[in-house]
Amino acid sequence: GAVVSQHPSRVICKSGTSVKIECRSLDFQATTMFWYRQFPKQSLMLMATSNEGSKATYEQGVEKDKFLINHASLTLSTLTVTSAHPEDSSFYICSASGTQRPNTIYFGEGSWLTVV
């Protein structure tokens, strides 16, 4: 079946630095990718929606200059957390959907970000 891969699975960075998380669709073309943030014991919070070749649409309250999203190809989207702070520490998850089965969403394995 469809597979979405995220990298890295875990990353530790220093305050003030930037970190990039990649999301790849391995066996289908992802026309739309989504980025979520999840705190412990909470549900997934949608941060932004990205369509290949166009600018991401951010949810209310999400800083687009802090969370840079790029969806340059049909198989790759990246989330860059800029000038990271400890409060940015969280579990970030991407998901993807494609035209092969509209509205079927597959999730990546998630990336644990710890800012020290």
Added chain:
Amino acid sequence: GENVEQHPSTLSVQEGDSAVIKCTYSDSASNYFPWYKQELGKGPQLIIDIRSNVGEKKDQRIAVTLNKTAKHFSLHITETQPEDSAVYFCAASRGNQGGKLIFGQGTELSVKP
């Protein structure tokens, strides 16, 4: 705005018993309802989904029912096993939003041997 309510937040059952998780949604235009299983430290895994043109779908021990009139949908797990223990999320989306999912709050299912 769009909202999905999920109950219960925690559920504990004995191995072999059935487990039922219920969700309600507010957006009457929603037409796709997936269920995800999330194990600790991992991303959500799609376990079953249902679209608005059907009322019930079954896959081995897992079934989902949908009542569009009442805007309810439920997950049923029969003959539960310890490996079913995880957090389960329901979600809803509209077809014209490219798959933007609105998630429920999650249910932590614990299956005791």
